[in-house]
Amino acid sequence: MGHIVIDNISKAYRNRRRQRRAGDDPELRYGDQILVLDHIQLEFQDGEMVCILGPSGCGKSTLLKIIAGFDQPNDGRIVIDDRTVTRPGSDHIFVFQHNGLLPWMTVWENVGLGLRRMTDAQAKAERIAEYIEMVELDNFEHHYPHQLSGGMQRRAELARALAVNPELLIMDEPFSGLDFLTHMKMREEVVNMHEFIRKTTIVVTHDIDDALIMGDRIVVMSGQPSGIKLDRRLDFARPRDFQKEPALNQLRNEIFLMLGVPYAV
Amino acid sequence: MPSDTPLMPRPWKTRLALPCVAFGLLLLAWELLARFAGWSTDVFPGPLKVFASMGELIANGTLLKHTVASLFRVTLGFYLAVLGGIPLGIMLGRWQNARLLINPMIQFLRPISPLAWIPLAMLWFGIGDKPAVFLIFLSSFFPIVVSTTATVSAINPIYFQVGANFNFTRWEMITRVIVPAMIPGTITALRISVTIAWLVVVAAEMIAVQSGLGYLILDSRNALRMDYVMDGMIVIGLIGLLLDYFMRRLGRIESAGWHN
Incomplete structure (x- = not known):
């Protein structure tokens, strides 16, 4: 099984530059450190492909490292099938960039x-x-x-x-650094692989199109400290096509606006 | 200026011929200097005299005996340094607290020339092979520790995360991650430190022993046989050349597969 609970995860770092910017704002502070992840609460069903989307520096990679057990949260816990993750292990594999x-x-x-x-x-x-x-x-x-x-x-x-x-596959920016065509082909392969084996998969990406094409569910993180801006199931049939699916396109535009980026230039 | 293509490997004939040209020129300069510089041939013997006396030393077995004695001491001292230095370097490279604890002390001891240890080495170990081996050990131990520490601490942390992800034990982390990752850097370090060890053996043999190339040079000086002194120097140079060559071959064999 691959039922994952991200239970109330908070993570703080020592980072002088950001600390200065944060000043005395209690919302951004955690002791003498700076809060990166603020009480993240998510639950993933077995076999789900979840795409976590967010601008760079929003803490999505930190969250991923915590899920993998490479990093420890200051607060909260990760639970895979009723077992709390305390360290890396082969039931939850991290796929590197x-x-x-x-x-x-x-x-x-x-x-x-x-x-x-x-x-x-x-x-x-x-x-x-x-x-x-x-x-x-x-x-x-x-x-x-x-x-x-x-x-x-x-x-x-x-x-x-x-x-x-593994019960869980954790992919960090799986297509970064690939040329455009390889990126498209690889994306198709990951989706096909997932359809075939149906393992719970978390994909972190900053590419809105990738998230919408691939995910059974999309989670948008942003802000400082990071919170969940959007968490939605994507019940669109595959193969997905922005041109033939106005609702998908609509959602894409919404997310652009949510992230403060114009979708039409 | 002729265009130079450094990536283009030269044919083996060129690689053999060019160094021979340099050696030929060196011999020529030597011969000319010996003939016209005004020193007597006892003070500055020419190549012919030196090679003739080398023939004598080879024929009566002296040269072989001294060479073997020197090689034995270098091998022993160097192996001891490798056996002690590499594990310590791995520990310092992986374990930050150990590094904080021991590294300043190593950096303090490292610049002290092994030759400065001679009086202590003789008092502690008497005469014979032991003080010489100790000095050689010292000369290569610190460079090996320092470079192993640097190599190991520079291993990409992703490899350790991959190991942890696939449930590597501590032992597997050493044998499957640290050792293969450090091999290319370590071979370079060994190549440099074996050269240093070979440099030091001569000095070590001038103090405490009755054999070895260093002893040959010192003894020949006392007998005013500069041709024998030069024989000793030539053999030292040749063996240094061979050591470097073999270490380089070793490096090439080891990293041929995966290291690009």
Whole structure:
């Protein structure tokens, strides 16, 4: 199962520049630190693809690191299927923006990273091969990450994450740094993958279109400290198309305005 | 100015011929200086005399004996420094409190030349191999610790997060993340510190032992045999060249796969 509760998460940092700007405003302060996340409360259903959208610096990456267990909140807790997350673990895998593959291991070795405890060598090899095939890297098993294109590296990392059958997949800006066409193709693959395996997936992005095309649900964060501006289910049929779905377009414009950015220039 | 393309690998003949040209010119300058500088051949022997006496030293086994003695001391002192320095460097690189605790002390001890330790080394370890090995150990230990610390603390933190995400144990974090990530940097560090160790062996052998290339040079000076002194210097240079070559090969083999 992959039922996730983000329970009343607050996070504060020491940051001199922002601290000065905050002055004595009690809303922005947490002790002598500056509040970044202010009592974030969210609940995700099993199998949901949630896109968290927000301007850069709004604390969405911080929230993601806390969900992964890389960082600890000052307040609140993350609960996956009734278990509180206290540290990273293979039931909730973080997919990095860049360099997530270990460069001294081949694609095969990287995908097998979470399967080290499998004692049945043949079953393990079949599993690795299955996931490499799923992301269409079958001819690149023995390549090192630096020999792959950016898109192939992301796919290999996705295969590695899925191979351990996690309850939750956490993706941080999964398409950043890819060229436009690779971005579009990769987006389609992530959606197809999600339709197929139905794992709870959290995608953080600053791209409004990506969030609306991909998400079963969209969460908009903004402000300082960050709060939830919008949390909405997206019940649009797939494949989604802004041109054929006026309501989707309407929502897109709303979000632009919400973030204080004009959608028509 | 001729256009230079640094990325273009030169053919092996060029790579062999160019250094030979430099060595040839060095020999020529040596010969000319020895002949026309006005010193007697006992004070400044020319290459022919030096090579002839090298033949003698090789034939009677002296040169081999001293070379082996020096190599033994360097190997032992260097291995001890690697065995102590790399684990300590990993610890300092990973563990900030340890770094705060020990690093200033290391930075304090590091600039003290190993040669300054000679009186203490002789008092503590007497004469024989031990003080020489100790000095060589000192000379390579600090550079190895310092560069290992730097290499390990520069490892991309993402790799540790990936390890934690896939439930790596502390041991797996060392063997699957730290060690592979640090290898390219460490080989460079070893290459530099083995050269330093080789520099120090000669000085160490001038004080406490009756063998080794340093001893050969000192003993030949006392006998006023400058040709033997130069033989010793040539062998030291040649072995330094070989050590550097082998360390570089090692680096290339190791990082051939993943390191670009």
